[in-house]
Amino acid sequence: MMALSELSEVVKGQLQGEDATFAAVSTDTRTINPGDVFFALRGERFNAADFVAQAAEKGAAGVVVDAPVDIPVPQIQVADTRIALADFARAWRAQSDSKLIGITGSNGKTTVKELTAAICRVAFGEDRVLATQGNLNNDIGLPLTLLNLRDNHAVAVV
Structure with a gap:
């Protein structure tokens, strides 16, 4: 809150x-x-x-x-x-200890993000990984994803 x-x-x-x-x-x-x-x-x-x-x-x-x-x-x-x-x-991201993995580029971002998130889920556990939903990799989707960071997340893949 x-x-x-x-x-x-x-x-x-x-x-x-x-x-x-x-x-x-x-x-x-x-x-x-x-x-x-x-x-x-x-x-x-x-x-x-x-x-x-x-x-x-x-x-x-x-x-x-x-x-x-x-x-x-x-x-x-x-x-x-x-x-x-x-x-x-x-500001929300700054108060989190979670690691952040950012995927950028012209093509294939969503696929690479999904693969990276899958690997992280195996390494850290299903509920410890936050990933951008779908292809919401824009100036609205990225902040909304980061605002879903919680203490249980070890890593965020955006």
């Missing part, structure tokens, strides 16, 4: 509303769980700020936005929600 006030400091944001705790992060209101914090990301074809009311209705502990919104849950206002997500993931 982490407090919204702590998250606000990490992402250099401004907390509006009462402090609350959260256990997970979501960028998709279709899969958000009560108590999650919702990062309202902008894309070329979408603006997740359009969905913050839905996040609030589903029980979000708070939202991270780049402009104020009129909803009854705490919000952290930042300059850029994508950068805030990356900053939070970086």
